[in-house]
Amino acid sequence: MAQLLRIEDLQTHFFTSGGVVKAVNGISYDVEEGETVAIVGESGCGKSVSALSILRLIPDPPGRIVGGSIQFNGMNLLSLSDEEIRKVRGHQIGMIFQEPMTSLNPILTIGLQLTETMEVHLGLKRADAQKRAAEYLRMVGIPEPERRLQQYPHHLSGGMRQRVMIAMALCCEPKLIIADEPTTALDVTIQAQILELMKDLTKRMGVALIVITHNLGVVARYADRVNVMYAGKIIERGPARAIYSRPSHPYTLGLLRSVPRLDHPRRERLDPIEGQPPDLSRQIAGCSFQPRCRFAFDRCAEYPPLEPVESGHLAACWKKDELLRLSARAS
Amino acid sequence: MATDFSTRAKPLRSRGGEGDGVLLEVKGLKKHFPITEGVLIQRTFATVKAVDGVSFSIRRGETLGLVGESGCGKTTTGRCILQLERPTEGEVIFGGTNLATLDQKELRSWRRRMQVIFQDPYSSLNPRMKIGDIIEEPMYVHGLAQGGRERRERVRELLTVCGLGARMGDRFPHEMSGGQRQRVGIARALAMRPEFIVCDEPVSALDVSIQAQIINLLEDLRQQYGLTYLFIAHDLSVVRHLCHRVAVMYLGRIVEMADCDELYENPRHPYTRALLSAVPVPDPEVEHRRKLEVVRGEVPSPINPPSGCVFHPRCPLAVESCMSDIPALREIGPRHWVACTEV
Numbered sequence: 001m002a003q004l005l006r007i008e009d010l011q012t013h014f015f016t017s018g019g020v021v022k023a024v025n026g027i028s029y030d031v032e033e034g035e036t037v038a039i040v041g042e043s044g045c046g047k048s049v050s051a052l053s054i055l056r057l058i059p060d061p062p063g064r065i066v067g068g069s070i071q072f073n074g075m076n077l078l079s080l081s082d083e084e085i086r087k088v089r090g091h092q093i094g095m096i097f098q099e100p101m102t103s104l105n106p107i108l109t110i111g112l113q114l115t116e117t118m119e120v121h122l123g124l125k126r127a128d129a130q131k132r133a134a135e136y137l138r139m140v141g142i143p144e145p146e147r148r149l150q151q152y153p154h155h156l157s158g159g160m161r162q163r164v165m166i167a168m169a170l171c172c173e174p175k176l177i178i179a180d181e182p183t184t185a186l187d188v189t190i191q192a193q194i195l196e197l198m199k200d201l202t203k204r205m206g207v208a209l210i211v212i213t214h215n216l217g218v219v220a221r222y223a224d225r226v227n228v229m230y231a232g233k234i235i236e237r238g239p240a241r242a243i244y245s246r247p248s249h250p251y252t253l254g255l256l257r258s259v260p261r262l263d264h265p266r267r268e269r270l271d272p273i274e275g276q277p278p279d280l281s282r283q284i285a286g287c288s289f290q291p292r293c294r295f296a297f298d299r300c301a302e303y304p305p306l307e308p309v310e311s312g313h314l315a316a317c318w319k320k321d322e323l324l325r326l327s328a329r330a331s
Numbered sequence: 332m333a334t335d336f337s338t339r340a341k342p343l344r345s346r347g348g349e350g351d352g353v354l355l356e357v358k359g360l361k362k363h364f365p366i367t368e369g370v371l372i373q374r375t376f377a378t379v380k381a382v383d384g385v386s387f388s389i390r391r392g393e394t395l396g397l398v399g400e401s402g403c404g405k406t407t408t409g410r411c412i413l414q415l416e417r418p419t420e421g422e423v424i425f426g427g428t429n430l431a432t433l434d435q436k437e438l439r440s441w442r443r444r445m446q447v448i449f450q451d452p453y454s455s456l457n458p459r460m461k462i463g464d465i466i467e468e469p470m471y472v473h474g475l476a477q478g479g480r481e482r483r484e485r486v487r488e489l490l491t492v493c494g495l496g497a498r499m500g501d502r503f504p505h506e507m508s509g510g511q512r513q514r515v516g517i518a519r520a521l522a523m524r525p526e527f528i529v530c531d532e533p534v535s536a537l538d539v540s541i542q543a544q545i546i547n548l549l550e551d552l553r554q555q556y557g558l559t560y561l562f563i564a565h566d567l568s569v570v571r572h573l574c575h576r577v578a579v580m581y582l583g584r585i586v587e588m589a590d591c592d593e594l595y596e597n598p599r600h601p602y603t604r605a606l607l608s609a610v611p612v613p614d615p616e617v618e619h620r621r622k623l624e625v626v627r628g629e630v631p632s633p634i635n636p637p638s639g640c641v642f643h644p645r646c647p648l649a650v651e652s653c654m655s656d657i658p659a660l661r662e663i664g665p666r667h668w669v670a671c672t673e674v
Binding site: 160193196219256269270271274 | 539540543550565567605606
């Protein structure tokens with residue numbers, strides 16, 4: 001499959017009174033047409049900032065993309081003018097945000113918000129856009145779409161609003177959708193509905209998907225490939241199956257071991273990752289996971305490069321080969 | 332580990348006059364919130380039945396999990412037990428006394444014996460107070476220690492017990508991470524030497540790697556101090572790890588209640604089954620084999636709940652009688668209760 005998006009050494013920093021926060025500190029990854037790529041990490045690891053950087057939605061000041069390149073469909077998104085990037089946003093790249101409560105305009109009807117996108121990007125007439133909006137609402141499973149078009153966001157439940165957001169992201173037939181924690185604000189049964197819907201629609205329409213999440217279960221079910229982020233860097237990357245069955249970075253290994261699982265027998269105690277997540281305004285020398293790492297040794301004072309442990313599976317750890325053998329044997 | 336669980340679940344020796352080790356009994360608890368309109372003359376035009384007839388009991392040393400989706404009434408149930416909300420109907424019998432009939436003054440001595448840990452460690456700590464003062468204040472209010480020196484000694488002890496280190500007492504909440512703040516919330520609750528703690532979603536605002544730390548801490552403290560927990564959560568895998576018994580709530584009612592392993596291995600109510608099926612397992616191999624039972628529709632409004640069984644509009648097993656008859660909880664196996672006529 002052809003490459004759709006290629007991010008190379010992206011660096012997004014925030015210049016605050018407390019110092020420079022290197023939220024995204026040199027990450028590279030790619031997305032192929034029609035595939036689902038997950039970016040996993042905990043709060044503050046830079047996963048949302050890296051996604052917002054693709055669409056250049058970083059508030060400036062205080063944030064700025066200070067380095068790297070983002071190739072999408074033959075364009076470098078970082079060198080486009082403001083006018084040109086606006087044509088990409090919502091048209092070739094759709095976005096679904098975490099909070100369906102705050103990402104819709106509360107004083108405009110659902111219909112207006114959906115049709116506006118299509119009028120601007122596709123140049124449709126109002127009536128055609130209306131018709132198409134109703135079609136997309138039906139497709140995302142909203143009953144009585146004509147009536148819903150007249151309603152305001154507060155008339156809809158959280159799950160329904162997220163369906164509207166999906167319709168809005170899809171209606172201009174994008175090549176790529178970025179979904180930032182699309183189901184975190186929703187209940188489990190609704191989460192399952194929304195995720196199944198997104199998987200089904202993106203597969204049917206051949207849309208590539210970047211899912212940003214902290215939920216390891218969601219990643220396991222829906223992602224083809226996974227990037228694990230920690231403290232502004234990608235520390236492990238690979239096909240989902242490889243990452244889960246043979247984690248080769250101590251952080252990934254720790255994350256997978258720390259969550260209680262419904263399909264495993266109950267354990268007496270959980271096996272947490274000790275310590276606290278790092279403060280990104282204070283850069284430490286070498287590997288940023290080192291203070292919490294039970295495998296740390298002298299060499300960790302030097303930052304380990306992200307290098308292959310097996311075909312298509314990369315990890316940024318000096319002991320990655322040892323960890324690969326360890327976790328392969330354990331599973 | 333399933334075998335070890337049965338020994339852990341045994342109730343501690345009961346105290347005189349408080350029944351067979353039962354610390355808390357909730358009987359027919361209801362909490363209805365009126366929705367009013369009008370400025371001077373208020374008229375009630377609807378009621379939200381947040382909790383609508385909930386009964387359960389918790390033995391000493393036991394952890395009861397209360398699970399359900401947002402708006403199912405699990406938090407309101409917890410608040411009614413603590414008498415932070417006065418129940419509309421029903422009894423809350425704690426240590427042999429019905430708290431629902433006591434007035435505020437009489438409640439004060441009971442409040443010390445039951446504490447709460449809140450979900451959001453960011454909004455439940457006063458940002459202008461130092462951590463040490465936050466933990467010390469309730470002891471001062473309730474006169475729990477002889478003088479300031481003893482109180483401060485106890486603060487240091489609590490900080491250490493909760494894994495924070497005694498020097499953290501001089502910090503302010505904004506200087507701490509989410510996990511550390513939740514440890515402060517736990518230390519504050521422990522300061523009262525309570526018997527019973529309502530844990531209201533204590534880990535859901537925390538990062539995955541920190542959740543496990545707090546879960547282990549809560550379990551250690553329960554064993555160390557013989558605490559009894561009501562553990563309110565929506566994360567079913569966390570509940571399974573911590574609880575001895577689990578009650579599943581839906582729209583203000585308990586739909587299923589059983590011992591933890593029984594509930595997870597043999598869920599009977601269609602809602603419980605749907606909830607369990609909706610949780611993705613962090614393993615692609617398992618997920619690709621697993622068939623998802625996605626439940627249709629959304630949770631109806633508690634202002635105008637469906638007639639009969641409240642789950643019937645979404646239920647795959649619903650028959651005609653479900654629309655009119657409210658199913659009662661019945662015991663279908665030892666200590667396994669289900670409110671469904673079709674299982």
